[in-house]
Amino acid sequence: MIPATTEGLVATGLVQTYPVGRRLFGPVEHFRAVDGASFHIAEGETLGIVGESGSGKSTLGRMVAGIEAPAGGSISFWGESYAPVGSPQWRRQRRQVQVVFQNPAAVVDPRWTIHAQVREALTTHETLARSEADDRAQAMLTMVGLATLGKRLPHQLSGGQLQRAVIARALVLRPRLVICDEAVSALDVSVQAQIINLLLELREKLKLSLMFISHDLSVVRHISHRVGVMHAGKLLEIGDSRTLFEAPQHDYSRRLLAAIPADTPRQRRERDLRTFGALP
Amino acid sequence: MTTTDLSSAPLRRRGWLTRIWKSRPPLVIGLSLFWLAVVVLMALFAEFLAPYGYAEQSLLKRLQPPGFLGGLPEYLLGTDNLGRDVLSRVIYAMRTSILIALMGTVIGASVGTVLGIVAAHFRGWVDDVIMMLVDFQAAIPFLIVALAVLAFFGNNFVLLVVLIGLFGWDGYARIARGLVLSTNGQGYAFAIRTLGVHPAKVYIRHVLPNMMGVIMVQITLNFPEIILLETSLSFLGLGVQPPGTSLGLLLGEGRNYLATAWWIGIPAGVVIFLTTLAISLLGDWLRDMLDPNLKGKDA
Known part of the structure; x- marks a missing residue:
């Protein structure tokens, strides 16, 4: 079922546990945040992950990004495995996989212009002449629509502009895989649409693989080729976006999808009938 | 401000000196700066500014009141119990x-900041040990330790x-640790490390300047x-020993004559008061100047 390929990311039986305290003289108790998740992301593919708060989707994203080592299971990233977190090889691998976080204002240095921050990402991985680094950072900013704003400090940009800057900083490395962890959740709806369209456009242009984590089902549906549903640390169901949203197999998925607001009351009645068999 | 003029006029980066000048420091800050400049100049050029040597005695002219209060005109601030010029001694x-204070501050600030960063970076037992030392420092009256040593x-x-x-390093350590923890958790230091930047570079380029x-x-x-x-x-x-001189020593010497010859102790007291006040005012103002979130909002 999972293709034995070197083109893409293959996760097998990922487990993550966190200690939640211990009783006096007792064993340390663990909470299983992710409990055996297996999936793959093909080159150029977008995998959406949906689930309620606390279902383990962010933890899954952090393991896939290599920021956290899994407690169990394995990840094959284009045939390679991740080096131990913090090692020199791990730092080199950061070039291949990047994360776009939820709150752009918290993840940029408030004292550096966004151009300088994009350039820093680039020069960390390549030895470049100053002018060439400047040009490439500028080209990346232009690609995300911030051509004239590079000299700004983060607080002089709006939330949407700042998220574009963060995307530019991640993509200037030309990664193969980008994990968007609630990347648009903090933005208002019209800006969300702009960022989603930007991601769609860059995905084509740069042949990116994406893992798109969100609790916003309609956004995930719009952007993903395939979608996985998480609940209580388990990946309940994973399938083609269209199939999953129209005919969810798992009972939990059905209930989760029923939470999407319907366009009209009629649609809602029909869907409820389909989901629950009878009107509540 | 409209969106068009935002995008068409990207902000120019000015030097920090220009920025401070443009922000028009208030009068108290000007006065504080002036006073500190006077203190620093006096400290630097004491040999040239002091009319007499600090240990130069003339026992026949003991306990003269300040020159402008009916004393001898050659002793502007009067003389002490050994006939030494008070003005020269204050300088x-x-x-x-x-x-001493400058070197002490540099030592305390560097030791504290580095230990705070180390504690927050390594966590675990390193953090425990350093924070325990911080608690020790806070629990023990430092003056007593200094006296004992x-x-x-x-x-x-x-x-x-x-x-x-070593007095006050715990304050720096606590502050540095807290700031590093918050930027390491979900903040920019963490995010910049996920770009592949070496942690040491993250601390030097990003965390320290922000701190x-x-x-x-x-x-x-x-x-x-x-x-x-x-x-x-x-x-x-137990500090500076006579015949050397320091502001505290002057105050101590002046104490015995406070009722009869107040001019021995008071000048040192005034200098201590003005200097500490000026530094406090300046610090408050500097903090606003150094906050990037306030930059460019004053124009």
Whole structure:
């Protein structure tokens, strides 16, 4: 079922546990945040992950990004495995996989212009002449629509502009895989649409693989080729976006999808009938 | 401000000096700066500014009131019980006290900041040990420790500076640790490390410069305390030794004559008061200047 390929990311039986305290003289108790998740992301593919708060989707994203080592299971990233977190090889691998976080204002240095921050990402991985680094950072900013704003400090940009800057900083490395962890959740709806369209456009242009984590089902549906549903640390169901949203197999998925607001009351009645068999 | 003029006029980066000049410092800040400049100049050029040597006695002219209050005109601030010129002694005392406080502050700030960063970076037992030391420092009255150490090892300048430097490091450590923890958790330091930047570079390029504002304010809180600590030690006779002079020593010498010859102690007291006040005011203002979120909003 999972293709034995070197083109893409293959996760097998990922487990993550966190200690939640211990009783006096007792064993340390663990909470299983992710409990055996297996999936793959093909080159150029977008995998959406949906689930309620606390279902383990962010933890899954952090393991896939290599920021956290899994407690169990394995990840094959284009045939390679991740080096131990913090090692020199791990730092080199950061070039291949990047994360776009939820709150752009918290993840940029408030004292550096966004151009300088994009350039820093680039020069960390390549030895470049100053002018060439400047040009490439500028080209990346232009690609995300911030051509004239590079000299700004983060607080002089709006939330949407700042998220574009963060995307530019991640993509200037030309990664193969980008994990968007609630990347648009903090933005208002019209800006969300702009960022989603930007991601769609860059995905084509740069042949990116994406893992798109969100609790916003309609956004995930719009952007993903395939979608996985998480609940209580388990990946309940994973399938083609269209199939999953129209005919969810798992009972939990059905209930989760029923939470999407319907366009009209009629649609809602029909869907409820389909989901629950009878009107509540 | 409209969107068009935002995008068509990207902000120019000005030098920090220009920025400070453009922000039109208030009058108190000007006065504070002026006073500190006077203190620093006096400390630097004490030999040329002081009319007499700091230990130069003329026993026949003891306990003269200040020149402008009916004393001898050649002694502007009068003379002490050994006939030494008070003005000259205050000028030399500034040099000693400022030097000790400055070195002490540098030692305390560097040790504290580095230990705070180390604690937050490694966590685990390293963090536990460093924070335990911080708690020790906060729980023990430092003056008593300093007295004990100086009494035991005898007095010398290096030991005094090191001791004074270790006063207040716990404040810096606590602040640095807290700031690093918050930026490491979900903040920019963490995010920049996920770009593949080496942690040491993250601390030097990003975390430290962002901490400078807060550290600077802590320095301005700590510096007056250090001056007062040096003053207390010298006052008690365990700091700078006669015939050397420091502001605290002058105060201590003047204490015995406060009722009869107030001009021996009061000038040193005034200098201590004005200097600590000026530094505190300046620190408060500097913090606002160094905050990037306030930059460019004043124009």
